[in-house]
Amino acid sequence: MTIQEQIRQKAQEYRDYTAVNLSKMIKAKSYSGKEEEVCRVISSLCGEAGFDEVYFDGLGSVIGRVGNGPKKIAFDAHIDTVEVGDPGQWNFDPFAGEIREGRVWGRGAADQKGGAASMITAGRILKELGYDGIFTVYFTFTVMEEDCDGMCWKYLIEEEKLVPDYVVSTEPTSLRLHRGHRGRMEIEVRLKGISSHGSAPERGVSAAYKAARAALAIEKLNDDLKPDSDNFLGKGTVVVSQIQVQGPSQCAVPDQAMLYLDRRLTWGEDADLAMSQVKKYVAEAVGDSEDEISVVMPFYAKTGWKNKEYGQELYFPTWKFPESHKLVQGGVAGYKALFQKDPVIDKWTFSTNCVATSGRHNIPAIGFGPGDEHEAHAPNESNRIDDLEICAAFYAMLPYSLQNSMQQ
Numbered sequence: 001m002t003i004q005e006q007i008r009q010k011a012q013e014y015r016d017y018t019a020v021n022l023s024k025m026i027k028a029k030s031y032s033g034k035e036e037e038v039c040r041v042i043s044s045l046c047g048e049a050g051f052d053e054v055y056f057d058g059l060g061s062v063i064g065r066v067g068n069g070p071k072k073i074a075f076d077a078h079i080d081t082v083e084v085g086d087p088g089q090w091n092f093d094p095f096a097g098e099i100r101e102g103r104v105w106g107r108g109a110a111d112q113k114g115g116a117a118s119m120i121t122a123g124r125i126l127k128e129l130g131y132d133g134i135f136t137v138y139f140t141f142t143v144m145e146e147d148c149d150g151m152c153w154k155y156l157i158e159e160e161k162l163v164p165d166y167v168v169s170t171e172p173t174s175l176r177l178h179r180g181h182r183g184r185m186e187i188e189v190r191l192k193g194i195s196s197h198g199s200a201p202e203r204g205v206s207a208a209y210k211a212a213r214a215a216l217a218i219e220k221l222n223d224d225l226k227p228d229s230d231n232f233l234g235k236g237t238v239v240v241s242q243i244q245v246q247g248p249s250q251c252a253v254p255d256q257a258m259l260y261l262d263r264r265l266t267w268g269e270d271a272d273l274a275m276s277q278v279k280k281y282v283a284e285a286v287g288d289s290e291d292e293i294s295v296v297m298p299f300y301a302k303t304g305w306k307n308k309e310y311g312q313e314l315y316f317p318t319w320k321f322p323e324s325h326k327l328v329q330g331g332v333a334g335y336k337a338l339f340q341k342d343p344v345i346d347k348w349t350f351s352t353n354c355v356a357t358s359g360r361h362n363i364p365a366i367g368f369g370p371g372d373e374h375e376a377h378a379p380n381e382s383n384r385i386d387d388l389e390i391c392a393a394f395y396a397m398l399p400y401s402l403q404n405s406m407q408q
């Protein structure tokens with residue numbers, strides 16, 4: 001039997017095992033920063049699957065290892081989830097981990113404990129096949145992604161010095177092969193007015209009216225943004241997500257305003273460019289000089305379940321790799337060997353941990369994951385068991401097919 005036939009057979013044999021492991025992970029509720037229980041569940045599942053090594057990093061992510069090769073490939077799943085939202089919109093208990101109708105149901109089923117379950121099965125398959133190729137295969141089950149995507153990987157690379165040669169994100173892709181997504185950042189704009197008594201507005205300068213003009217300038221900036229040259233990622237966007245205005249009283253002209261912006265960054269756009277655009281558009285609209293306007297990237301910090309505090313600026317750089325890249329080609333070859341057809345190559349709409357591995361650190365990455373992006377953060381979330389099986393096979397196959405494509 002060829003290696004791909006053995007992998008397909010084992011993934012099929014372990015179909016229920018993968019579904020049950022996903023169910024166990026859903027039962028262990030894991031909001032961002034509170035992932036200890038699910039991390040302990042995953043650590044013991046990796047141990048039972050025969051991984052060569054399993055440990056917690058300083059932030060609390062679970063790191064599993066199979067193999068000892070000179071090159072490093074990391075399969076990544078974040079294992080925190082967003083909250084449930086309005087429980088009345090769920091038709092079932094989001095933490096029961098029900099398995100029925102060919103699906104596993106619950107919060108995190110698609111985003112993205114399904115990828116994590118397929119990874120454990122892939123590690124088990126690689127161990128049973130006696131994998132001894134050129135890769136050390138890491139399976140990373142990472143924390144705090146939902147609050148600050150990529151921070152767990154910034155920590156792994158910069159603090160723990162785990163620097164892979166290749167990364168595979170297992171966020172949901174509906175079984176398409178992804179090779180990029182837009183980056184993003186958050187921007188805070190502060191404007192000043194001059195307060196005066198509400199009975200005499202002509203004596204003051206209203207920060208509220210400045211904020212209104214600034215908001216319309218941001219709308220214009222959004223219209224003016226352009227797509228990347230090959231239109232793979234599409235155009236960047238900017239949105240005013242909050243406005244706050246303050247003054248000495250409700251009977252006064254306000255003297256302070258804050259606008260909060262969500263900026264999505266296409267290829268070729270970075271933080272410096274995005275902030276200089278905001279400064280220019282707002283300055284023109286409100287009639288202040290650029291020096292009078294404060295435009296900053298806020299800083300995020302949080303304490304994880306291991307009581308370690310870590311943080312970063314709210315900046316998540318864009319990434320993409322060409323279709324001709326050997327990692328993309330290794331993924332295509334692996335998929336074809338297993339399923340006798342070409343995968344669809346695409347991109348995510350949302351953002352993933354690849355903002356750190358690939359946007360920040362330029363490590364080649366692809367995405368391939370079970371389930372659909374539209375299930376993420378939605379009520380009645382679920383994942384297809386068919387997808388779990390296919391992903392388990394794909395993750396086990398990739399170290400072989402990538403080694404082939406590297407040696408060509």
Ligand SMILES: [Zn+2]
Pocket residue numbers: 078111112171376
């Ligand atoms: Zn996710």
